[in-house]
Amino acid sequence: MAKIEVNKVAEILKKNELPPAVLRRVVEEMNLAVQPDPGDAEAPPAVKKQFVVLLSDPEDRMPKHDFVAWVLQIPETESVATTQDRINRAAYDFNTTKKGRLLPVRTHGDAIENIPAKAFKESDVWVKTKTPVLVLRTDNEIPRE
8 A cells, every 4th residue: 555645645635625624633633643653662572581490409418510400380289209200101101102102202301392281281290391491509598798
């Protein structure tokens, strides 16, 4: 669609002898229509975010190496000790499917990254991060100065 300036439209309407009151209302409406909306201003691109698991280690029991982890959810009424069994059950079920027979999962990492959410849901576990995230250690103290 061709764009035309409001002034040219006003001149064309004036040549066609429109009443001044109607001409003024039309020009005002056109000026309002061409004003940019304040909500349409170009917003800065969204910042990509990542999950981080912060591990409290005040007694310095964990080794000094980097770790990776996955963020999962299980029902609140269940013990967290059952999480690995839930992943194993989902992996066994997945490996019996056609896709699982072609590309079986052998580790917890493979299972979390490759098994669809539906299979995990049947085992009452929900994967929040399919890719591993870095685990940071802290001594759980805020420095005084």
